[in-house]
Amino acid sequence: MTEPLDVAKLQRRLAEFAAARNWQPYHTPKNLAAALSVEASELVEIFQWLTPEESARVMDNPDTAHRVTDEVADVLAYLLQLCEVLGIDPLAALDDKIDRNERRFPAP
Amino acid sequence: MTEPLDVAKLQRRLAEFAAARNWQPYHTPKNLAAALSVEASELVEIFQWLTPEESARVMDNPDTAHRVTDEVADVLAYLLQLCEVLGIDPLAALDDKIDRNERRFPAP
Amino acid sequence: MTEPLDVAKLQRRLAEFAAARNWQPYHTPKNLAAALSVEASELVEIFQWLTPEESARVMDNPDTAHRVTDEVADVLAYLLQLCEVLGIDPLAALDDKIDRNERRFPAP
Amino acid sequence: MTEPLDVAKLQRRLAEFAAARNWQPYHTPKNLAAALSVEASELVEIFQWLTPEESARVMDNPDTAHRVTDEVADVLAYLLQLCEVLGIDPLAALDDKIDRNERRFPAP
Numbered sequence: 202m203t204e205p206l207d208v209a210k211l212q213r214r215l216a217e218f219a220a221a222r223n224w225q226p227y228h229t230p231k232n233l234a235a236a237l238s239v240e241a242s243e244l245v246e247i248f249q250w251l252t253p254e255e256s257a258r259v260m261d262n263p264d265t266a267h268r269v270t271d272e273v274a275d276v277l278a279y280l281l282q283l284c285e286v287l288g289i290d291p292l293a294a295l296d297d298k299i300d301r302n303e304r305r306f307p308a309p
Numbered sequence: 310m311t312e313p314l315d316v317a318k319l320q321r322r323l324a325e326f327a328a329a330r331n332w333q334p335y336h337t338p339k340n341l342a343a344a345l346s347v348e349a350s351e352l353v354e355i356f357q358w359l360t361p362e363e364s365a366r367v368m369d370n371p372d373t374a375h376r377v378t379d380e381v382a383d384v385l386a387y388l389l390q391l392c393e394v395l396g397i398d399p400l401a402a403l404d405d406k407i408d409r410n411e412r413r414f415p416a417p
Numbered sequence: 418m419t420e421p422l423d424v425a426k427l428q429r430r431l432a433e434f435a436a437a438r439n440w441q442p443y444h445t446p447k448n449l450a451a452a453l454s455v456e457a458s459e460l461v462e463i464f465q466w467l468t469p470e471e472s473a474r475v476m477d478n479p480d481t482a483h484r485v486t487d488e489v490a491d492v493l494a495y496l497l498q499l500c501e502v503l504g505i506d507p508l509a510a511l512d513d514k515i516d517r518n519e520r521r522f523p524a525p
Numbered sequence: 526m527t528e529p530l531d532v533a534k535l536q537r538r539l540a541e542f543a544a545a546r547n548w549q550p551y552h553t554p555k556n557l558a559a560a561l562s563v564e565a566s567e568l569v570e571i572f573q574w575l576t577p578e579e580s581a582r583v584m585d586n587p588d589t590a591h592r593v594t595d596e597v598a599d600v601l602a603y604l605l606q607l608c609e610v611l612g613i614d615p616l617a618a619l620d621d622k623i624d625r626n627e628r629r630f631p632a633p
Contacts, residue, residue: 296322357452518542
């Protein structure tokens with residue numbers, strides 16, 4: 202039986218993966234932020250010429266679904282590695298942000 | 310006592326937040342991917358003129374630390390909302406991707 | 418009477434502007450490429466929640482028209498500065514690229 | 526003898542290229558802005574793991590030089606097409622912006 206997936210476990214796998222390949226010197230916060238934005242753009246690229254309606258159906262095509270899932274993984278990988286090197290807890294950061302947004306944009 | 314934070318709980322909060330403001334029509338996969346990339350660029354903007362060494366110290370300044378944490382939250386918010394509308398499990402996607410990368414880039 | 422605007426003249430103005438402020442050390446190709454992508458995302462931000470039809474009418478609103486024009490200027494500024502530091506002629510690069518695309522995607 | 530290259534001539538070539546392939550329906554301002562940002566990120570990708578010093582030498586390697594030049598062309602292509610559909614004169618926009626920046630950031 203395997204333990205359930207969580208963010209800390211994935212961060213550990215990513216850190217071991219990078220360490221085993223001596224990639225840490227490349228993983229400055231500046232470089233990781235750039236890599237994150239590059240992966241986010243690869244996600245945009247999949248959607249760039251689609252109508253809103255077509256974009257809602259991207260998962261119907263198995264090849265496109267695989268490509269989207271793969272890019273989501275890449276974005277998350279760099280986001281978690283950036284958080285790791287900066288000491289940020291991403292889930293707590295988002296929870297706080299939603300709290301602030303609830304005060305900033307009160308529901309009608 | 311509050312339940313521990315996890316991705317599913319944050320996705321629920323984000324979905325309720327958007328629903329209460331009638332924002333779902335804007336949340337096409339195409340628009341969410343664009344918004345994700347815009348937030349990733351706001352993160353890059355913080356680092357764009359810094360040297361690698363300066364970028365490693367961004368959390369030393371409380372204002373910059375707050376700004377970085379805030380942008381991390383925004384990136385994660387759009388990533389989780391995109392996954393929600395597309396039915397992608399982001400943690401499983403990343404776990405699979407690390408498996409594939411381990412085969413693709415064997416450690417030396 | 419002023420000479421007509423051209424790319425070389427604008428590159429000269431940009432180089433003088435940066436030199437007068439001692440900004441050249443920041444203008445590595447890596448940083449200029451990042452700044453270019455950040456400005457391109459600020460352009461995307463204007464359009465991110467618009468329908469295709471709304472996006473076609475952005476110039477009808479004077480404030481939005483000004484904002485779009487301003488971001489176009491920022492993108493071009495960093496593109497021309499990047500070309501300057503790398504010794505690339507942007508117009509010749511594009512002319513060559515269209516030649517190659519005409520061979521690669523023959524018109525029906 | 527060929528006429529010298531200028532922005533208007535390149536915009537004409539790009540418009541004819543798109544029209545011959547019936548691509549105009551895809552060329553909404555929103556889609557062109559997204560495509561521009563995707564190409565800008567492909568430029569960032571070339572530099573993302575380089576040190577500032579390595580980034581200053583990218584044109585020394587003919588393959589990398591070609592790749593950088595190609596991405597510069599792609600960024601300019603989408604910028605000029607976006608300007609064309611929006612009726613923006615990119616050189617005048619940048620000239621105005623430099624005027625404004627000179628007032629906003631007076632040289633020391």
